[in-house]
Amino acid sequence: MKTNIIKNILFISALAFLFSCGQAGDRGGNGALSSNIAEKVYVAPGERDEQYAFLSGGYSGNLTVYGLPSGRLFKEIPVFSQFPTSGYGYSEETKPMLNTSFGFIPWDDLHHPDISQTNGELDGRWIFANGNNTPRIARISLTTFETEEIIEVPNSAGNHSSSFITENTEYVVAGTRFSVPVPQKDMPISEYKANFKGALTFIAVDQEHGHMDIKFQLLMPGFNYDLSHPGRGKSHGWFFFSTYNTEEANSLLEVNASQNDKDFIAAINWKKIEEYVNNGGGTKMPAKFAHNVYDESTHTATSTMKNEVLTVNPVDVPGAIYFLPTPKSPHGCDVDPNGEYIIGSGKLSANITVHSFDKMLAAIDAEKFDGDAYGIPILNYDDVLAGSVQSGGLGPLHTEFDGKGNAYTTFFISSEVVKWKLGTWEVVDRKPTYYSVGHLMIPGGNSRKPHGKYLVAMNKITKDRYLPTGPEMEHSAQIYDISGEKMELLYDFPTHGEPHYAAGCDAELLVNNSKKIYRIDENNHPYAIKSPAEARVERDGKEVHIYMSTIRSHFTPDNIEGIKVGDKVYFHITNHEQDFDVPHGFSMIGQRTSEILVMPGQTKTSLWEPERVGVWPFYCTDFCSALHQEMQGYIRVSPANSNIELSYTLDGDDI
Amino acid sequence: MKRAGIIMIIGSSMLLGLFVFPMWNIRLGAPQYPEPLGIDIHVNGLKGESEFDIQNIDGLNHYIGMKTLPKPDDMWEFSVFPKVVWLMAGLGILIGILGLMGKISPILFLVWFVMMSILGALGIYDFNLWLVDYGTDLDPNAILKLVNPDGTPMQYNPPLLGHKKLLNFDAFSYPRTGGILLGLGMLLSLVSFFLGRKARLVSKS
Incomplete structure (x- = not known):
């Protein structure tokens, strides 16, 4: 164990050394002195930031609000966790917010915030976030910056490929990372294969109040549904989920779920399924889940227990679901601003796989399938592949876009952000992160219209970036200026909890709607x-x-x-x-x-x-x-x- | 004389702006009030510049023991002033029309101006009395009892016109649209008098 850690440290320091040599002068410290980087992040006293950044708090259960480019923390919004600062989850009015079918749960693991959209652009009405542990989706008001609604997701476990929204906020989508028996029952774990199911849940959003209601649950094969993103523009109406453990292993997954050379990205035509459901399709199934709504006028939350959910068996809606083979246990599943490219980051790979939406449609039209998995057609890898980025890095995770034809992918193992061109797949630039970056965020980077000026890299490992505070430290983020051809590291700032993804927008979108008082x-x-x-x-x-x-x-x-x-x-x-x-x-x-x-x-x-x-x-x-x-x-x-x-x-x- | 009459009508009509726009404004700013609190003084009552400013100014004033700001019913001025404004505007328009028809001497325009000046001076005198009363008639059990260097109790009346420092607050007192229209209207009545007189002299010669 100990020697492993030492090896890891050596490995990481070796990489850091490599990069620092290769990128001399780009390290924060020296760069700030040599090129007035400080001015780019300096927001003078009394001045305000250009952009909002909402960073997930991970195991803090909450959402934090930062300013860009200063990295200043403005607020911690309690979402899934009791918060003595405001009394959230302690006051009589807010206790019902944390009610679930398991009873009162004072905590969750908040992962992926996503700002509501209209026509594929951020509209600043609400921000949604998922609770990973006891599957829940929350909606937070962007006028009060308070949690207004939490809906539990039944038949799900490890609510990870969530909470991503379609381009008119028609749905907020929640996919299960862990497949489970549906409905839950007492059965041998070893009978996982072919028996467990992965529920992908489409939660309809009422456009006036934002209220959420489960429209349908797609009961997919028992894979792990890791991340997802909506189609946009021409691919609006589709949703894409990365999967791993298509081996359907139930133990020692780190080995047993890494055996298939390719897993899948599941492409789901939700409009087709919506139509099927609207015409009376699907099966109602008993399922207990809590729906908690906070009313701003009574300042009080109420919790309602629901008893039924509409489920859809994928084989009952032919032509709605396809599998796109994607190498090396893909993690991130990102869609470019034009809706053409679906990027699957094989987390054990050096390369990034990019699928083409047009090619996918052509392959579907030509019915060129390479077999099926549990009745769901598998497309040919070569038929849907748009290209592959020979990144030179290791462990790609997530990709965001700047709206100028570039994509930016984080590499966990090689601790770097790589900038590459959509269409030509050439690597344009790479910059180290400190250290082991997970998600990255460009404000609006997950919409049709990114505001591509800053990029925030959220790292998993902090080590020596700040004054030491004992064994436990906050995680660390870096801000890069991406307005030029080359990325420029501007600033380090500590983040609260463990940010897994973030969402950001221009300040103007929210500033004038932010409430000052309640009447x-x-x-x-x-x-x-x-x-x-x-x-x-x-x-x-x-x-x-x-x-x-x-x-x-x-x-x-x-x-x-x-x-x-x-x-x-x-x-x-x-x-x-x-x-x-x-x-x-x-x-x-x-x-x-x-x-x-x-x-x-x-x-x-x-x-x-x-x-x-x-x-x-x-x-x-x-x-x-x-x-x-x-x-x-x-x-x-x-x-x-x-x-x-x-x-x-x-x-x-x-x- | 025709032109003088029209100007007189316009000038005296401008008084009616007092029913739409505030006459005067007192604004209080402090470091922790980057958006200052403001009182708009209308001819028929006080209004906050922002919706809750009156309530918030009263909240602050309670520390120094000041009375709460008057509601329309608390001061006779707010019921009398509108009547005076209606009367004077009506009178001005009437003599303007009569002037237009050439039935009166332009000297009446001047009379109207002088009457308005007297009423205006009385109004400002009354306003000042009111400011002094609020600024000095303080609750003896006030939370903050501050004294000047010479030992006399500190007074908090805002300035009649211009700027004054009141503890941590900067108080500004200036006429607003209604008051400016009033002044312009009075000026126009004076203009109409001179024009009317000139016209009459010309026609006589």
């Missing part, structure tokens, strides 16, 4: 109060509801008596500020939950179950004003059998 007159929370004068405390058996107001710099009420041990006390806090960036927080001593942070005009609820007699303080957790330290109150807790009457005051007066 108190549009607050329909059932426990909201429209003004501090409505503040009150009500007892309903053991439940106590405190309708509390916050405004600089006091709580109303701030002295409450008559609470008893064993009560369930709900603090419904309404922030009556209507001023930008004036949140108030709330926390109670001994409370077994997180604080909550309440935005102007919003109502949030925090539950406290007092266990000890006494007089207990609460306070505002957000430094809201010059008198923030004064923003506090007391609650008197009496024994369960006490007959102290409920009372609530501010400044000694009843409210």
Whole structure:
């Protein structure tokens, strides 16, 4: 083990050495001094960035928002994980967001963000992201930058070839990485082959509200569906999934799933399947999954358990699904801005395979098949191949585009980004990354119209890039200027969690839609109060509801008596500020939950179950004003059998 | 005289702009308010420059113990001023028409101008009283009780015109479209007087 690590380190350092020699003067440190690179990433105090970048947080379960080119972190948006900073997943209103058919799950592994599109261009309405572990798809508003909806994906496991959207946001697509028995049942693992299924799920998106609903699930052969991307332009209506483990191994996959020289890219004509389903095709199947929707007007999420899903057997829709043989366990599956090239990155290969959409259609028309897999026709590799990039690197993973006829592919093993030309397949440039790059992102790079100025490389290994912080470090990203013929490394910045992919867009797309406050007159929370004068405390058996107001710099009420041990006390806090960036927080001593942070005009609820007699303080957790330290109150807790009457005051007066 | 009458009608009609546009504006900016808070003073009440500015200014003012900004019902001015404006505009238009028909002496244009000047001066005097009252009549239990270097309590009245520093805020007070139209209208009445007089002198000679 240890010698392996040493070997790896030697290997990586040898590569780094090779590249640093080959690219003298391009290393960040020297380059910055020699060519004013610093100016390109310097966003002066008070100035703002050109572009937004939404980086997935991986195992943090959340999405982070950065600025480009500065690499400054603006916000962490809680999506699949409880987030004490805001109370997401802790407040009574947001707990339902994390509900699943398995119960409340406080975490997930967020992988691939994708911004909504209209006509194949980013439209800045929503950003979607997938939870990989307990399969879920989330929709995040790009006006509030908050998670508004999470839908669980049944019959899926390792929700990895997700959450990519079609070019008019008709569907957000979720494919399973792990095939499983569908429906789940108690059976020997060794009977995987031919019995397990890989569900590819097409989730329809309501264009007005963005609400998601599973339209159909395609139950594919039991391969691993790794990544996917939509067709665009002429290939709109198709979706492409890379697969590995077409061997259908169920153990020691690193060896057993690497035996076939070629796996497949599955080409799926979803319009055809949609038509089939609209005409009554498909089989309804019992399946339990949660659908959680957050309503901005009530500031409250509700979770609904669904019981049924429509499944489609691929062989029932002839002419809708084909397999494109693709070498070496392809990982990334990317489609160029014109929709002609489908790029499969064989992750164990030195080369990048590019399929042609036109050639694929011609081969299908000519019915030139090379057998089938479980009834799904396999096309001839040579018939669909557009070309192959002789990259000189090792371990291609993901490709993005600049809209100027160039593609950029990351190479994990050789730690580099390679720029190559679509159509001629010639390598134009290569630059090292630090180290072992996974995904890369060009804002709009996964649309018809990339904004190809910057490229962000997201690396898996950090090592010596920053001051050391013990064994565990944040991952590292690099920004490259790709406006010229050669890429130019501009900047390193640490990223939170483990970014697997990102999405970005020009700042103008979102800046003017970003909400500043929630309007108190549009607050329909059932426990909201429209003004501090409505503040009150009500007892309903053991439940106590405190309708509390916050405004600089006091709580109303701030002295409450008559609470008893064993009560369930709900603090419904309404922030009556209507001023930008004036949140108030709330926390109670001994409370077994997180604080909550309440935005102007919003109502949030925090539950406290007092266990000890006494007089207990609460306070505002957000430094809201010059008198923030004064923003506090007391609650008197009496024994369960006490007959102290409920009372609530501010400044000694009843409210 | 015909031209003078038309100008008089135009000039006095410009007063009606006060029902559409704010007369005056007080704006408060501070480092943490990159988008300043603003009060638009209309002839019939106060309005925030942005929707919640009044509420937010009141929120800040509570620290220094200032009264909340007046609602239309709290000040007689907001019900009287519109009537005065209607009356003076009507009067101006009337004498303009009469002037047009050659039935009156242009001296009435000047009379109207003088009346407006007196009313305007009274209005500004009243506005200043109001600013001083709000700036000095502070709650004795105010959170922030600041004193000047000479020991007198600090006052917070914004300037009548121009800029003044109030603690961390820069206060700016300037006429707005309605007020500018009012001034222009008055100027036009003066123009119409001179034109009318000149026309009359010419016709007499």
